[in-house]
Amino acid sequence: MTFAKAPAAETAAPTIEITGLNKWYGSLQVLHDINLTIAQGERLVICGPSGSGKSTLIRTINALEGFQNGQIKVAGITLNRDQQVVEDIRRKVGMVFQQFNLFPHLTVLENCALPLRLVRGLSAAEARDRAMHYLSKVRIPEQALKYPAQLSGGQQQRVAIARAVAMQPEVMLFDEPTSALDPEMVKEVLDVMVTLAEEGMTMAVVTHEMGFARQVADRVIFMDAGRIVEQGPPSTFFTAPKSERTKAFLQQVLH
Secondary structure (H helix, E strand, C coil): CCCCHHHHHHHHCCCCEEEEEEEECCCCEEEEEEEEEEEEEEEEEEECCCCCHHHHHHHHHHHHHHEEEEEEEEEEECCCCCCHHHHHHHHHHEEEECCCCCCCCCCHHHHHHHHHHHHHCCCCCHHHHHHHHHHHCCCCCCCCCCCCCHHHHHHHHHHHHHHHHCCCCEEEECCCEEEEEEEHHHHHHHHHHHHHHHHCCCCEEECCCCCHHHHHCCCCEEECCCEEEECHHHHCCCCCCCCCCHHHHHHHCCC
C-alpha cells in the first residue's frame, strides 16, 4: 500500500533545506557534508546502523544538536544561535523521541493541553478541546484522565504523538519512536503514524521498521558513518540498492 504525494510537494518551497552540514564531537566528525531537502508533504525515512548519525541529523533541525558548518532552513527560516530564531523554528517542528517524555504528575489530557496554553496561548477550554481532538485521532480519548504510569508504552507514545501534532507543526520529526516499545505495542504506534502520513503531514522518521518505510515513505535515505550513502523511493531502494554497504544493511535487517 502506498499513498499519493500531496499536490503541493512538487511545487512549494522545501519545508526543510540542509546544505553542507558538518558536525563534530571534539575530534570525531559525526556528520559529513549533508545535503538534504524535504518537500512539503513528503514522507522521508532515514535508516542506517547504530552510530551512523541519523538521530543526530534530525536533532540538528530544531537545534537540539548544534553543528559547526553548513546551513539549515526550516520553512524559510535560517537556523542560527539566536534564541528567538530557535523558538520560531521549534514552533514549526514537532518531535517525538524514543522515550515518551510525559509529565508523570499530569494527566494525559493535561500533558497535551499544557503546551497549547503556554506556547500557543490558547485558553484552558480551547486547549482542552484541541487536546481531546488529537487524543481521539491517536485513538485513546478514553485515557484522557489517566496518568502516564497507568498506560502501556504504546499508549504513552501515542500521547506523545498527540501532544506534538496538537501544536499543528509544519513538519514532524520522529527519532526511533518504536525502539523502546515491546514488539506487540509497535504496530499501534506505527498505525497512528500511517494515519498522519495519509493526511499529508510532512515527516522525517528515523526508524528500523522497514515495513513502515515500504508502506509510507516517499523516499528512503541510508546513512553510514555520518554520510548519506544512498537514497531513493522504496520501489528501488529495497529492490535494487546500488551501494554494497546498503545491500549489506538491507540483507541484515530484512532477513
